[in-house]
Amino acid sequence: MYYSLRNSLNNLSRARLTSKVFSIPSKTCRFQRVRGGYSYTKRENCNTPSSKERQFTCQKETVFRSFSLSRLNYLLQESTIPNQLISRNDSTISSSITYTRPIVGYWLLGTAALVFGIVILGGLTRLTESGLSIVEWKPITGVLLPITEQQWEEEFERYKQFPEYKKLNTEMSLHDFKFIYLMEWAHRMWGRAIGVSFILPAVYFGARGYMTRSASYKVIGLAGLLGFQGFLGWYMVKSGLSEELMDNPGAVPRVSHYRLVAHLGSAFLLYIGMLLTGLQILRDAKIAKGTFPVSISKALLNPAINVFRRSAIGTATLIFLTSLSGALVAGLDAGLIYNEFPYMGKNIVPPHNELFSKVYTRPGDVFAWRNFFDNPTTVQFDHRVMAMTTLGVVIALWIYSRRVPITMNARRASNILLGVAGMQATLGISTLIYMVPIPLASAHQAGSLTLLTSALWLVHLMRRIPPLIVKSSVLKKL
Numbered sequence: 001m002y003y004s005l006r007n008s009l010n011n012l013s014r015a016r017l018t019s020k021v022f023s024i025p026s027k028t029c030r031f032q033r034v035r036g037g038y039s040y041t042k043r044e045n046c047n048t049p050s051s052k053e054r055q056f057t058c059q060k061e062t063v064f065r066s067f068s069l070s071r072l073n074y075l076l077q078e079s080t081i082p083n084q085l086i087s088r089n090d091s092t093i094s095s096s097i098t099y100t101r102p103i104v105g106y107w108l109l110g111t112a113a114l115v116f117g118i119v120i121l122g123g124l125t126r127l128t129e130s131g132l133s134i135v136e137w138k139p140i141t142g143v144l145l146p147i148t149e150q151q152w153e154e155e156f157e158r159y160k161q162f163p164e165y166k167k168l169n170t171e172m173s174l175h176d177f178k179f180i181y182l183m184e185w186a187h188r189m190w191g192r193a194i195g196v197s198f199i200l201p202a203v204y205f206g207a208r209g210y211m212t213r214s215a216s217y218k219v220i221g222l223a224g225l226l227g228f229q230g231f232l233g234w235y236m237v238k239s240g241l242s243e244e245l246m247d248n249p250g251a252v253p254r255v256s257h258y259r260l261v262a263h264l265g266s267a268f269l270l271y272i273g274m275l276l277t278g279l280q281i282l283r284d285a286k287i288a289k290g291t292f293p294v295s296i297s298k299a300l301l302n303p304a305i306n307v308f309r310r311s312a313i314g315t316a317t318l319i320f321l322t323s324l325s326g327a328l329v330a331g332l333d334a335g336l337i338y339n340e341f342p343y344m345g346k347n348i349v350p351p352h353n354e355l356f357s358k359v360y361t362r363p364g365d366v367f368a369w370r371n372f373f374d375n376p377t378t379v380q381f382d383h384r385v386m387a388m389t390t391l392g393v394v395i396a397l398w399i400y401s402r403r404v405p406i407t408m409n410a411r412r413a414s415n416i417l418l419g420v421a422g423m424q425a426t427l428g429i430s431t432l433i434y435m436v437p438i439p440l441a442s443a444h445q446a447g448s449l450t451l452l453t454s455a456l457w458l459v460h461l462m463r464r465i466p467p468l469i470v471k472s473s474v475l476k477k478l
Contacts, residue, residue, distance in 0.1 A: 099288040100281045101210040108219075108278030111198050115271045116449055118190045119264070123445040126330060127438045130183035131255060132164045132240045143192065145185060155181060162241050164253040191230060198226055215281060222273050229270055232263045257331025258373070264327045268320060271449070272456060279460045287465070297465045299407050308397075308404045309462040315390075315397050315417075316455035322386040323448040329383050330445075334376035335436045341429045342384075350377055387428055394421040406462070413458040420451045 125131050135158050136142070146152045156177050159165055165172065202219050205211055211219065239256035286292040299305075329335055338344040345351070354377045356368040371378040394417055401414040424447040431440040 105281035112274035130180035260331040
C-alpha cells in the first residue's frame with residue numbers, strides 16, 4: 001500500500017508532519033535520512049509457513065521519497081546552515097545548529113571593503129595614466145620601492161624602452177615618473193595586502209573549524225577568483241607594453257579595453273561574492289542563536305513580494321552590466337568624444353555613420369557589431385542609454401516598493417538605492433560636461449560600486465528563510 005507524503009502536505013503543516021512521522025512506532029514504520037532527502041519505509045506483516053524452530057515474518061517494504069523534506073534539505077544546504085538536526089522528540093527544529101562563526105562574516109566584509117578601495121585606487125591609476133609605469137612583474141621583490149637616485153634612474157630607463165614613453169611621454173622628467181610609478185606601486189601593494197589578509201585568515205578559520213562545509217567551498221572559490229584577478233591585472237598591463245603598438249602610427253599606447261573590462265568585472269565579482277557571503281553568514285548566525293526576528297522571516301515568505309524580490313535581483317544585474325559598459329568608456333577614452341548632455345552633437349542620437357562606422361569592421365563581418373565594443377562614439381552612446389535605463393528601473397523599483405508589504409529594512413534599502421542612483425547619474429553627467437576631470441571621474445567610479453552595494457544589500461534583505469525554520473522555535477519571538 002502506497003502512502004504519498006507529498007499529498008499529505010496539502011492538509012498538514014511541515015512541522016506537524018515531521019512530528020507525526022517521527023512519533024510512529026519503529027515496529028510499524030521507519031523514517032530515516034538518505035542521500036538527497038528522507039525515506040519512509042512501511043512494513044506490513046503477512047502470514048508465512050510456520051516452523052518449529054523459528055517463526056518467520058515476511059516484511060514487505062515500500063519506500064517513499066518525501067518531496068517536501070527533500071526540498072527542506074535543499075534549502076538548508078543553500079544557506080550556510082547545512083546540518084540542521086531534527087529532533088525526534090520535539091515538533092520543532094532543534095536549536096543545536098552548526099553554523100559559521102560570525103567572525104568569518106565580519107572578516108569577509110572587511111576584505112570586501114579592501115576590494116572596494118582597490119577599485120577606486122585602480123581607477124585613479126587609470127586616470128593618471130600610471131598603469132604602465134612598472135614594466136616588470138615581480139610578485140616578491142616587487143614590494144621593494146626604489147630608494148636611491150641610481151635605482152630610480154634604472155627604473156626610468158626601463159620605462160623608456162616601451163611605447164608609452166616613446167609615443168607620449170618623451171618630455172617626461174624623473175620627478176614626473178616618480179609620481180606615476182608610486183601610483184602603480186601603491187595599487188600593486190594594495191592587491192598584495194588583500195591577498196595576505198584573505199589567505200592567512202582563511203587558512204586559520206578553516207583549520208579551527210570556524211566554517212561549515214558550504215562556507216568553506218565559497219571561501220575556496222573566492223580565493224581562486226582572487227588569484228585569477230591578480231593574473232588578469234598583469235595580463236592587462238602586458239597588453240599596453242606590446243611593441244606592436246610602435247608599428248601602427250595611429251595606435252595609442254594603452255591597455256586593451258577588453259582586458260580592462262575583464263579586470264574590473266572580476267574585481268566586481270570578487271566584491272559581490274565577499275559581500276553577500278559575509279552578510280549571509282551573519283544572518284545565519286543570528287538564526288542559530290535565536291536572535292533573528294520571526295516577524296521578518298514570516299514577512300519574507302509572503303508571496304506578494306516574490307515579484308519585487310526578482311525585480312531587485314534584476315536591478316542589481318543591470319547595475320553590474322552598466323558598470324562594465326563604463327569600463328569600456330574608460331578604456332577607449334570615449335568620455336572625451338561628446339561632452340554635452342543629453343545631446344550628442346545636434347541630436348540625442350549621433351549620426352548613423354558615426355555609430356556604425358566601417359572603420360571598425362573587418363572583412364567577413366555580417367554586421368558592424370564591433371562598433372559596440374571598439375567605436376568610442378557607440379560605446380559612449382550605449383553607456384548613456386544603459387545609465388538612463390538603470391536610473392529609470394531604480395525609480396520604478398522604488399515606486400513598486402511603496403505598494404508591496406516588504407520589511408522596514410528593505411524599504412529603507414530601496415530609499416538608499418534611489419538616492420545613490422540619483423547621485424551617480426549626477427556625477428556621470430558632471431564628469432561628461434567638464435571633460436572627465438580626475439576628481440569627478442574617480443567619484444563616478446566609486447559611485448558605481450556604491451550603487452551596486454546598495455542593490456546587493458536590498459537583494460540580501462529580500463532573501464527568503466526556509467519555511468520550516470520560520471515555524472520552529474529557533475527564531476526570536478517578537
